[in-house]
Amino acid sequence: MTPAQTVETVYRIESARIIAGVARIVRDVGIAEELAQDALVAALEQWPRSGIPDNPAAWLMTTARNRAVDLVRRKETYARKLAEVGRTLEDVPPPAEPAAPDDIDDDVLRLVFTACHPVLGAEARMALTLRLVGGLTTQEIARAFLTSEPTVAQRIVRAKRALAKAGVPFEVPYGAAREARLASVLEVIYLVFNEGYSATAGDDLVRPALCEDALRLARVLAALMPDEGEVHGLAALLEFQASRIGARTGPDGEPVLLADQNRAKWNRMLIRRGFEAVGRAGTGPYSLQAAIAGCHARAVRYEDTDWKTIAALYGRLVRLVPSPVVELNRAVAVSMAEGPEAALPLVDALVADPALRAYHLLPSVRGDLLERLGRRAEARAEFERAASLTRNARERELLLGRARSGGWP
Amino acid sequence: MPRFLSLVRIDEQSLPEDTPFPEDFLQRMGALMEEITKAGVMLDTAGLLRTSEGTRVTWSGGKLSYTDGPFTETKEVVGGYALLQAKDKAEALEWTKRFLEIHPEEWTVGVELRQIAEG
Numbered sequence: 001m002t003p004a005q006t007v008e009t010v011y012r013i014e015s016a017r018i019i020a021g022v023a024r025i026v027r028d029v030g031i032a033e034e035l036a037q038d039a040l041v042a043a044l045e046q047w048p049r050s051g052i053p054d055n056p057a058a059w060l061m062t063t064a065r066n067r068a069v070d071l072v073r074r075k076e077t078y079a080r081k082l083a084e085v086g087r088t089l090e091d092v093p094p095p096a097e098p099a100a101p102d103d104i105d106d107d108v109l110r111l112v113f114t115a116c117h118p119v120l121g122a123e124a125r126m127a128l129t130l131r132l133v134g135g136l137t138t139q140e141i142a143r144a145f146l147t148s149e150p151t152v153a154q155r156i157v158r159a160k161r162a163l164a165k166a167g168v169p170f171e172v173p174y175g176a177a178r179e180a181r182l183a184s185v186l187e188v189i190y191l192v193f194n195e196g197y198s199a200t201a202g203d204d205l206v207r208p209a210l211c212e213d214a215l216r217l218a219r220v221l222a223a224l225m226p227d228e229g230e231v232h233g234l235a236a237l238l239e240f241q242a243s244r245i246g247a248r249t250g251p252d253g254e255p256v257l258l259a260d261q262n263r264a265k266w267n268r269m270l271i272r273r274g275f276e277a278v279g280r281a282g283t284g285p286y287s288l289q290a291a292i293a294g295c296h297a298r299a300v301r302y303e304d305t306d307w308k309t310i311a312a313l314y315g316r317l318v319r320l321v322p323s324p325v326v327e328l329n330r331a332v333a334v335s336m337a338e339g340p341e342a343a344l345p346l347v348d349a350l351v352a353d354p355a356l357r358a359y360h361l362l363p364s365v366r367g368d369l370l371e372r373l374g375r376r377a378e379a380r381a382e383f384e385r386a387a388s389l390t391r392n393a394r395e396r397e398l399l400l401g402r403a404r405s406g407g408w409p
Numbered sequence: 410m411p412r413f414l415s416l417v418r419i420d421e422q423s424l425p426e427d428t429p430f431p432e433d434f435l436q437r438m439g440a441l442m443e444e445i446t447k448a449g450v451m452l453d454t455a456g457l458l459r460t461s462e463g464t465r466v467t468w469s470g471g472k473l474s475y476t477d478g479p480f481t482e483t484k485e486v487v488g489g490y491a492l493l494q495a496k497d498k499a500e501a502l503e504w505t506k507r508f509l510e511i512h513p514e515e516w517t518v519g520v521e522l523r524q525i526a527e528g
Contacts, residue, residue, distance in 0.1 A: 216449035
C-alpha cells in the first residue's frame, strides 16, 4: 500500500473515534469533523515524506486533538468558528480535557447520540450518522440513497447547523430522556437497514451495501452498550434479516417470497449471530421483532414455521407499539396459524385506516387471503390495486403476475 | 462490504506444548479483539487445537484416505482463524497488521488473508 492509501484506510477506521475525541474538546460535531479532516490532510502531506508513523491511528488522533486544543485556546477564532455554525461561546460549556484512551468509547457513544438527535429529520439523521459514525463519504451516501452528492452534502451541512442552533450538548443522556433518545438512535439504524432491505424506489429490490452499513452500526452499538437489551434486539433482528438477503431475489433480480425462498441460501453464520444476540435481547419492540425473525430462521422448511408463536409475538408487539402495519403482519401470521377466514376480518378492519391508504402490502395480503378462500375475481382486483401502489418496479411485476395468473408466481 | 477469512499460520513445532502465553500478550490481544469488535468488523474468531488432534481426509482416485496429525511436513499450520467484514481489503489488511504487531518479537506468525466469495 502507498502511504496515501494507508492514510485513507487508517482514517476511515479511526474517523469516528477521532471526531468523537475532538468533539469532546470543541463541543461541536461539525467543527470536530473539520479538525479531523485537517489531521487527515496533514497526514497526506507528511507521511509520504517522513514515512508512516509506528502508530498511525494515534498520530491522527493526537494531531486532531492538538488542533482542537489550539483552536479553543485562540478564543477569538474559536468564537468565530462557533458563530459560523450558529453557537455562541456563552452556551458552550468549557471544553473538557482530552479523554483518556478508555474514555474514547464513551465519546463515540456521545457522537452516535448527537448524530441521531431527534431535533433532526430522519434523512438528516441517517446521512449524518453514516458520515460521522459509519465513515462513509458523501459520495457513498448519495449512491446508497439514489440521490446526488450535492444534495447529501447540503443535508449534512444543514444537520450540523441544526444541532448547533438547537444547542444540542455532546453527551449521552441519562435519566428520563435516555430511553427516548436511544429509541431515536435505534430507529436511525433500522431505517438505514430498511432503505437497503426493501428499496422503496428504483429497480433493485435490495441494496445490500446499505444493509451492511446498518448492520455494522448495530454491531458497533451493541459492543458499546452491552447492557441495553433493545440494542441487542435490533442487532439480532438485522442479523436475521440480513441472513436472508441472498435468497430474497431470483436470478433476474425478481423478489422471492419467504415461502418460496431456498433456505439453503440463508447465511448460517448470520443466523447464529442473530441467536447469540437474541439471547441478550430484552422485551422491547426490536427484541420482539427479533424473536419473530428467529422463528423464521429456526424453520428448516417453510412448512415447519411456528406460526402460532409468531402470531402471539405479533400480538405482544401490537400491544406495545400499536401500528396498522404490525396488525397487518399479525393477520398474516393468524392466517397461517388458523386459516384465511380467521385473518380476513383483521385485514378488513384495516382497510379504512388512512395510514395504510397507499400501502401496497394491504391489498397484496388481502388479495392473498381472498385467493386462498377461492374468491378469485376479488383477489385479482386487490393484486392490481397493490401493483398500482408499489414504487418498486420488481414488486410491481410480481403483483401483476399474481393478478394475471390468479395463483402463486 | 466484503468478508475476509484470516487464516493465522504458526510453526507449532517451535511452540512447546505447555508454554503459557505471556500475560501482557494476552492483555494486548484481548484489547485488540475488543477494538475490532467495537469497530463492527469481527464476525467470528477462534484458535484451533494442535494438529496432533487433527485428521486430514483426502478423496483421490475414487478412494478416501485418512491421515492423523501432527502434520509435520509443512512448517506452518493453521492455528486459528478470524472472519472479518471490512469495507475493502485495505481495511482488512490494516487490522491484520495490528493483529500481527501485538505478538512477541521472537515469534513467527503469518496471516493469510482471503476474501470470501459472495453470491
